[in-house]
Amino acid sequence: MVAGLCALALIVAGALVTSNDAALAVPDWPLNWGRLVPPLEGGIRFEFAHRVLALLSAVATTLLALWMQAREPRHWMRRLAWWTVAAVIAQALLGGAMVKLIDPKGLAIAHAAFAEICFGLLVAIVAGYYGGHGASHWVARLAILVLFAQAVLGAAARHLAMGIVPHIAGAVVAAGIAMWASLRTIVRHLDDGRYPRPALALLGFTALQIFSGVAAYAVRAAAVDDPQPMPLAVWTTVAHVALGAMILGAAIVLAMTEQES
């Protein structure tokens, strides 16, 4: 759970870095301005906080994997934990490569996409620990794929690799499938009270995400002539990114905890 929260905080920190245009405020890696702690001013604060959280996340994930190796009886859960460690390390290397190669768009999008994968894997571990098994209906599994694809489209738009239209079109599809998956579960399990919680979360987050997406777009459109990233534009976008990760997490929990009757 701690590792999962670390990963979510890391996604927020990463979104703050991108929104504040601070990705290259620290031009070296793995050191920071040639030392462990850089001068903490301007954009450096965002990038350094992101790096510190990345380190914490890597440590928490490794401790989780070690703990599961010792205590977890299910082989697939132990393997999942080590795959997560590998993904977190790969993600750190991707971040480093972005700095070294001066933020190529492809790597930036891959870094954003991999963040969702790392977070999703941690959510899957938590869901698995509390009894999830993964034998879900195909709609729930489809929702995970579509929501991930939508996060990638969002990252591509944010890093100016493509326009916003594919992300908006993707939002319609992703929201539709997420709602389908959640409503289907809610309707099927209204009586037992065990399964609707992740479905309700997925439905609620999706509704919020539609509003946050519209808000982020409207604020950015209004701020197009601003000479620098302003707090309102930054925070609406960061909230949109964080909610996107939470929706993906809810879809994973739903897919892992739903049981076909």
Add this chain to the structure above:
Amino acid sequence: MKKIWITAGVACALTLTGCGGGGTPAPKADAGATPAASSGAATPDMENGATITGKVSFDGKAPVMKTLDMSAVPACTAAHKTPAKSEEVVVDDKGDVKNAFVWIKSGLPADKTWQVPTSAVQITQEGCMYTPHVLALMAGQNLDIKNGDPTNHNIHPMPANNPEFNQSQPPGAGDIDHSFARQEVMVPVKCNIHPWMRAYIGVVNHPFFAVTGDDGTYSIKGLPPGTYTIEMWQEKYGTQDQQITVGAKDSKTQDFTIKG
């Protein structure tokens, strides 16, 4: 099979963590690059060449520039008696447009190479702003980057046709020297520590270019006789092209008007 995967993994890791970045990549010679100053390179003929002068004016109500929010970095705020404004569009009361870049876009003989000045063009980070906001130099000419602030900066030009670089420059650090090998109009420059900091560099492979001053005027001298496309670039309003024909020792005027 396992060995192949391990080798591929190590190769990937080495690629990702490879050297470079953070520093200025050494410019590489390539086919499109302007050759360094050589004895065969031409210089503008100031005696017999033509002169084009002109003014860039704004027609309509000039946009009000927004105030820069430097409050996150006290050293930046302290450098300004009054809050600094964005320099995206600088227009005086008479409608004169400062910081427009004017250059000969086409018409010069393609096979002619021009002497690259040995003097450097300077850009300074002062009051957490790039000074000048718009500058120009020849491809291959040295750019001298100074930090005149008591605070940290990272200089990050983002060219499309030249290698990108990103380098930190703490207060008191030595100047950074850089040159762009290929023509590019314009190269945006930013500082990721202070996101309001922006500059634009015009890189041209001949010496016929200018940036308008406070009064909106420019002057291009020593131009060989011929018919040219002259282009004006402004950060917000983009480009305008005009055709102009000049003879030897001609003195012509070519004004540009930006409609608001």
